[in-house]
Amino acid sequence: MTTNQLVQEIKKKKSFLCIGLDVDLNKIPEHLLQEEDPIFAFNKAIIDATHHLCVAYKPNTAFYEAYGLKGxxxxxxxxxxxxxxxxxxxxxxxxxxxxxxNTSTMYAKAFLEDLAFDSVTVAPYMGKDSVEPFLTFKDKHTILLALTSNQGAFDFQTKTIDGKELYKQVLEISKTWENSKNLMYVVGATKAEFLADIRQIIPESFLLVPGVGAQGGNLQEVCKYGMNSQIGLLINSSRGIIYASKEKDFAEAAAIKAEELQKQMAVELDCHSKS
Amino acid sequence: MTTNQLVQEIKKKKSFLCIGLDVDLNKIPEHLLQEEDPIFAFNKAIIDATHHLCVAYKPNTAFYEAYGLKGxxxxxxxxxxxxxxxxxxxxxxxxxxxxxxNTSTMYAKAFLEDLAFDSVTVAPYMGKDSVEPFLTFKDKHTILLALTSNQGAFDFQTKTIDGKELYKQVLEISKTWENSKNLMYVVGATKAEFLADIRQIIPESFLLVPGVGAQGGNLQEVCKYGMNSQIGLLINSSRGIIYASKEKDFAEAAAIKAEELQKQMAVELDCHSKS
Incomplete structure (x- = not known):
């Protein structure tokens, strides 16, 4: 998918919501555990109930690997x-x-080609030659960790390196890599005030923003500092949507939570188009 | 496995060799492709031929994920x-x-509990709360990326952060984390001269050292600067051993290459025990 196609979808659906499919068998409704593939049954129900409200889905691979082959x-x-x-x-x-x-090439092939995801998140610690293999895939996107939403982000990411915070160095240096137009960035909503600075460095790029809801981030703040002329935001919510209910109405409950966020996003998009 | 048990094995086998099982179907002998599970058939043959010469095996998960469910x-x-x-x-x-x-907990469970590996490699970029979940498993080890063997290591890892290189900050700060006694570190052999400084910060920890052989690192240099009173080194070789031959004799050829390294290691261990 091209970035432009994503922007069109956002405008059409009046939503830049990404739903995180982080499925934990301890948290899904009990009646699903009798299904042959409870995780897929859960995801299918969530997708069927919410696909008109969001523009992206994001399974975190950890939750699948934790169940081995079945996962x-x-x-x-x-x-x-x-x-x-x-x-x-x-x-x-x-x-x-x-x-x-050569190993990143294997990962890129697994996620972008074989599984045919539109994008994959990548950690920057190993530098240019660990990320560039992901960037070679046409109309695919590499979402680089810049400033994450957890407390540990302050251990290294916000430390000053050659006069500038590490996450800003990641933003600046990654811009020089081959096919860097295929880069997007993870920026946690719990640090919305950092977004103004971030937009100085990467005005055009899409940002994947976790941490709205369960982790305490604020949607309005994120939009204020992070939205650009092409919207440029995907806001992720996982637990706040998919675990809205543990009963048989879980999918409807998820849709209600997703719609609440979508409506807030529609307001933001409306204000933005008028500004 | 406890660190002490690992040290005993090293002394018994006179080897601190780790063999990387990075299996690429394009590089293994053609006759194996007729097997029902070519990757496992290859690994089994390599393990059967080399297990007396090494103390560790290290499959890189990328090579398995690249083949999806089968992998x-x-x-x-x-x-x-x-x-x-x-x-x-x-x-x-x-x-x-x-x-x-909570996501790192899922990964830790997948690798250390379900698959029952003794250890897993982990990236430090997201900080303390992304690594500590791995450290809670008894007699299991978390091998943190510090200074990797690729060119991209110079993009961020060796940059100066608050007066000290990032990889040194990773070493120092990680020492303060809960259960940090369960930490080992990845330090590339292509940067052996850095090992003296690294030993100042983490004199006791085991180091997993990739980059000997194919990537140009030197065994003697690594031992000179990196060995400690408990040996403290695992030297990894992947391609140089497992792809020594693409013919029917591939396992024997791998054993010959592994034995060459093991003999050099025996010499180093001998010198070390006398010094």
């Missing part, structure tokens, strides 16, 4: 279901991978 | 084979994971 199969079924039924929805493999060059 | 199955079969037949051999899931707390 991997559920991930495959989920992405195939999305690609077949909702090809205009942007898909993110939240894998946070990154390795030496 | 994940091959990884499961490989670790089960090792745990069943060679329980004294240290196993490393080279996964370079790291995510927010």
């Amino acid at each position: 991997w199969k559920s991930l495959e079924r989920t992405i195939h279901y999305l690609n077949k039924n909702h090809p205009k929805i942007f898909t993110i493999a939240d894998a946070k991978r990154g390795d030496i060059g | 994940w199955k091959s990884l499961e079969r490989t670790i089960h084979y090792l745990n069943k037949n060679h329980p004294k051999i240290f196993t490393i899931a080279d996964a370079k994971r790291g995510d927010i707390g």
Whole structure:
């Protein structure tokens, strides 16, 4: 999917919501545990109930790997279901991978080609040659960790390196990499006030923003500092939506939570188009 | 496995060799492609031929994920084979994971509990709460990326942050984390001269050293600067051993290459015990 296609979808749906499919068998409704593939059954119900309210889905691969072969199969079924039924929805493999060059190529092939995700999240610690293999795939996107939403972000990411915070160095240096136009960035909503500075460095790039809701981030703040002329934001919510209810009405409850966020986003988009 | 048990194995086998099981179907002997599970058939043959020469095996998960469900199955079969037949051999899931707390817990469970690896490699970018969930597993080890062997290591890892290189900050700060005694570190052999400084910060920790052989690192240099009173080194070689031949003699050829390294290691251990 091209960035332009994503922007069109955002405008059409009046939503820049990404729903995180972080499925924990301890948290899903009990009646689903009798299904042959409970994780996929859960995802399918959530997708069927929310696909008109969001523009992206983001399974975090950890939750699938934790169930071994079965989990991997559920991930495959989920992405195939999305690609077949909702090809205009942007898909993110939240894998946070990154390795030496030839190994990153294997990861890129796994997520962007074989599983056919539109994008994958990647960690920057190993530098240019660990990220560039992901950037070579046409109309695919690499979402680089810049400033994450957890407390540990302050251990290294916000430390000053050669006169500038590490996460800003990541933004600046990554802009010089080959095919850097295929880069997006993870920036946590819990640090919305950092977004103004970030937009100075990467005015054009899309940002994937976790941490709205469960982690305490504020949607209005994120939009105020982070939105650009092409919207440039994907706001992720996982637990706040998918675990809205543990009963048989879980999918409807998820849709209600998703719609609440979508409506707030529609207001933001409306204000933005008038400004 | 405890660190002490690993040290005993090193002394017994006169080897601190780790063999990287990075299996690429384009590089293995053609006759294996007719097997039902070519990757496992390859690994089994390599393990059967080399287990007396090394103390650790390290599958890089990228090479398995690249083959989807089949690859994940091959990884499961490989670790089960090792745990069943060679329980004294240290196993490393080279996964370079790291995510927010509850997600890291899922990864830790997948690799250390379900697959029952002795250790897993983890990236430090997201800080303390992304690594600590891995450290809670008893007699398991978390191998944190410090200074990697690729060119991209110079993009961020060696940059100066608050007066000290980032990789040194990672070493120092990680020492303060809960259960930090369960930490080991990745330090690339291509930067052996950095090892003296590294030993100042973490005199006791085990180092996993990739980059000897194919990437140009030098064994003697690594031992000179990196060995400590408990040996403290695992030297990894992947391609140089497992792809020594593409013919039917591939396992024997791998054993010959592994033995060459093991003999050099025996000399180093001998000198070390006398010094």
